[in-house]
Amino acid sequence: MKAERLDKLLSSLGYGVRKDVRSWIREGIISVDGTRAVSAAQKVTPDQVQVEGKALDHPFGLTVIYHKPEGAVCSRKDGGRLIFEDFPARWVDRKPTFSSIGRLDKDTTGLLLLSDDGQLNHCITSPKQHIPKTYHVTLAEPLRGDETTIFASGKLLLKEDDRPCLSAELQIHTENQVSLTLHEGRYHQVRRMFAAVGNHVTALCRTDIGTLNLAQTELAPGTYKTCTADALMTLICARIQE
Numbered sequence: 001m002k003a004e005r006l007d008k009l010l011s012s013l014g015y016g017v018r019k020d021v022r023s024w025i026r027e028g029i030i031s032v033d034g035t036r037a038v039s040a041a042q043k044v045t046p047d048q049v050q051v052e053g054k055a056l057d058h059p060f061g062l063t064v065i066y067h068k069p070e071g072a073v074c075s076r077k078d079g080g081r082l083i084f085e086d087f088p089a090r091w092v093d094r095k096p097t098f099s100s101i102g103r104l105d106k107d108t109t110g111l112l113l114l115s116d117d118g119q120l121n122h123c124i125t126s127p128k129q130h131i132p133k134t135y136h137v138t139l140a141e142p143l144r145g146d147e148t149t150i151f152a153s154g155k156l157l158l159k160e161d162d163r164p165c166l167s168a169e170l171q172i173h174t175e176n177q178v179s180l181t182l183h184e185g186r187y188h189q190v191r192r193m194f195a196a197v198g199n200h201v202t203a204l205c206r207t208d209i210g211t212l213n214l215a216q217t218e219l220a221p222g223t224y225k226t227c228t229a230d231a232l233m234t235l236i237c238a239r240i241q242e
Helices: 006-012 018-027 089-093 118-125 147-152 189-196 229-237
Strands: 030-032 049-051 063-068 108-115 133-139 169-172 177-182 201-209 224-227
Touching: 006 018, 006 030, 006 049, 018 030, 063 229, 108 118, 108 133, 108 229, 118 229, 133 189, 147 169, 177 189, 189 201, 224 229
Parallel strands: 108 201
Antiparallel strands: 030 049, 063 108, 063 224, 133 177, 133 201, 169 177
16 A cells, blocks of 8 residues: 555545645644654555544545435536535545446436446446446326337437437336336436337436345435445446346
């Protein structure tokens, strides 16, 4: 494990700018190996450092499973309620950037993953990984009967797209309640697919990413749990390769 400057380490974890670290050292709230820190320039490893008597916050990477609530926006700048309001404030200032892996629009709820691991982000979003995503859909109008065939055909061309959607699986629960599993991620894809067959989505929830299921997480809307990148990939990819 490579040692680095104390102020650089704390800044990268979102604790504050380097000037803040120097001030905290003078106040005596930072310790290294149980002893009061003496210099912002001293070389340390994350496991040596405590701030106000507490170990550093996820110093070796941050990955989160989150139940996105309705009305929250997957952005740092847009107006209104932001998903980042549900996490510790310092996480927004971490480097590398802590961000969502893909997005759900403002009115869509359900499973959302976030991480500061760019490689993990790529693995989950890359079409080459073949990670399906399933959505529970509430429709304004009853199904007309041919949606399953149309969505599975691999020939549905959405407005303003230059290539048809990949084959998608529709599971019917009631005439207005369905689940749709996608194998790609296009802008507002679920809503646009149902619009293409003359219907309108009134509620949308992402229930599954690969074999990770929202209900099994037992997360209430707006809550989250942390895990390692390796553990997350195990949850997502279990049985996919079988």
